[in-house]
Amino acid sequence: MKDHETKAHEWLTNNKDELIELAQDLIKIPSVTGNEITCQRFLVQKLEKMGLTPNLVYPSIKDLRSHEDFFETTSFVKFGYEDRPNVTSVIKGTGDGPSLCLSGHIDVVSPEPVNQWTRKPFGGEVEGNLLYGRGAGDMKGGLAAMVFATRAIIETETKLKGDLFLESTIEEEDGGVGGVLSLRMTEPKYDAAIIPEPLDHCIGIASAGVMYFRIKVIGRPAHASTAHYGVNAITKSVPIIQALEELHQSRQNTISYPYAEQDETMKGRATTINIGIVQSGDWPSTVPGECTLECRIGWPPGETRTEVRSQVENAINNAIKSDVWLTKNPPIIEWFGWNARPHEMDIRHPFTQLVVEENYKATKSDPIFLGGAAGLDARYFVHQGIPAITYGPRAERIHSFDECVDIESMITVAEVMIGVIQKHCKTA
Template identity: 50%
Template sequence: MTTDRTQVLEYIEANSDQLFSLLSDLVQQESVTGNEGPVQQVVIEKFESLGLTPDVWEPDAEKLRGHPGYFETTSFEKYGYEGRPNVAAVVEGAGDGPSLAFSGHVDVVSPNPTSAWSHEPWGAEIEDGRMYGRGTADMKGGVAAFIFAYQALSELGVELAGDLILQTTIEEEDGGVGGLLSALERGYQPDAAIVPEPWMIPNVGIASAGVMYFRVTVSGKSAHAARGYQGVNAIGKMCKLYAALDDLDKERKARIDYAPVTNRDPNAAGNVTNLNVGVIEAGDWPSTVPGEATIECRIGWPPGETREEVRAQVEAAVESVTADDEWLAEHKPTIEWYGWSADPHETATDEEIVTFAKQNAESVTGRTGAFIGGDAGLDERFYNLYYDIPAVTLGPTGENIHGADEFVELDSLVETAQALALTALDWCGTVTDN
């Protein structure tokens, strides 16, 4: 058949209730990272209903361990990978067109504290054109959109010339090692990829941030508070290190700029990199001078620096305090780099998949988009950094991501499905019967 692009758009619009129903089914599964199995079963059943044969597998950490993009995620350390499958299905092309992957993660962050929500976190409630719930935007909305985009093409009898890979992966919120990296190593290596994270269609994401976690531990000397002069308060020593890290954060913010971050949010000007002290632990009794203090931190930055360069700056900041403090000079703080360890990536804006994605996003919305990204760690980096596969972000609009009352704009979800379907037509090509 001759592909009628208008028919594709009209099918998605006319059947949007099915798209919303699929998203509701996904959101109702409480798939906090580490518990992705039940939501993947929803995906498996949906794929099978579309006549697809899903490939379902659990990651093998030992096979991934030697990869340059590997690090041991905190969720793997806590849960392992048993019962946490990835799912992929390949729609084989009817010609020799290039292949395309639609990929998305099904894990979400915790909704706690649930008392802060005015909507049920797992309820998928619809109100005023929005669906509320954990993962509606990040990123089960995008997953539902690309599955429904394929459904539209299938129902209309469209035959793509190139292969289309549909895949849902685990633990992106914790780094994606057992998810997208596992899929790539399993052989799902397309000519291009789209990950529909919630980046406000018609904007197109072309970059991700570097992200690392680190832990600093300071030793003090315990003593009874009444004889505090006999001890050394580890919290006081840690305060000096906190100040040094805060100074480093301010210095980096002042000198680092990256336009795609501020294209997305002008309020991010002067804040395109960040060093956050997120956890502090010290002491166990008010009457005891604490003998140890620990902080856990995240540092994120846009393209332009490597992990090694950023790590050296953090370690130098800690060392600057150590050298000027007699106690710390003799009892050196320790720095442990753990969990998230990702370099940033940037996809060239002249890549053909980027052009198709932006043109189609702007066409279906009637609005002009911008190239954005560089402020969050994303799965796209695996495609770009290690397999030379151009990857782009094209997804719906939502707010309160990782916060209370997360929601996705349903109109933007429809637009995302439409833009994804059209981009598959453009990239993969179609087989036409005259």
């Protein structure tokens, strides 16, 4: 008699066309952050066809505001949470094994500028071993793989001891507050979680801290012909921009985190300060009276939010010391939007090791531990004490034109997930 694992893997091989089709269907329904509902409803139907009873779980802004990791996301400010459900579902186990959650985000970033695409952004076209479209890699390919791994468990009538949960969440691209964070306040505390983000079979064990800040530099408007009556807010911003650039350089020189620097181009770049928006002036003949800078700081595990915040503020305060105007009219610093703590999983943790083993079985390659350069939803699980690993397919050009996922790699992820489910939840 064949064991559960062989049966599930055979089922997957025989039905892989349907996995590709599911990923295509998900890509064809645009779900740019803020407009996730149509794609969520589609997924609900798919889960119902698998015999599951999925729930639509709406974020409660009232409850979220009380959480230490809450921040108002851009998409919450724009769209609210009224029409933006998460989807959850469960396959109940016999009750005497550890539970597992497979978690994926349904939202994708905008495909703009679409004129750079050589394929339809929401076409789900297949060419050779690649499936194209916005979200193919990030992360509808992974989401389809986890749904399919679950289907393999159901279709092969594998009885699990622990409960197996599925979560399809909103707004990961915007910080995941209404998504994974909100579900951490309503759903059970699972014994482990796995998130199939497109990490090319690396074992994702860490995520970066990320914060946004805004600096408003005050000047004094005047007519350009009598500019000496005014104070130019743009030129007054220059020492601040320089100070941020110096802080960026000195942090890169002193902070290192091997798991964020696996890629050769990332060496010495585990932390970054990016000046993303500079806004000032509205007329060539007017001395600008205000200049606003909006920036992002990202850093690997090792520093707290308070430590990072005071470094930035000290750098700005030091930069204005020698300027009489700026000392009398100090710039206003505001922390807004993204406010994420870093997270880190122990590479020796049994759940990390389980993913390592199953990855080795499927790919015959040694583990590459990765993470800590960008924010990831896994942090919300780990901060709640749930071991969580990010592990997903190979993708190309995520967040860019002609995004695609490697189809073989997507199938391998489903295979690895089947192994992780059976070993972690245990078969009855």
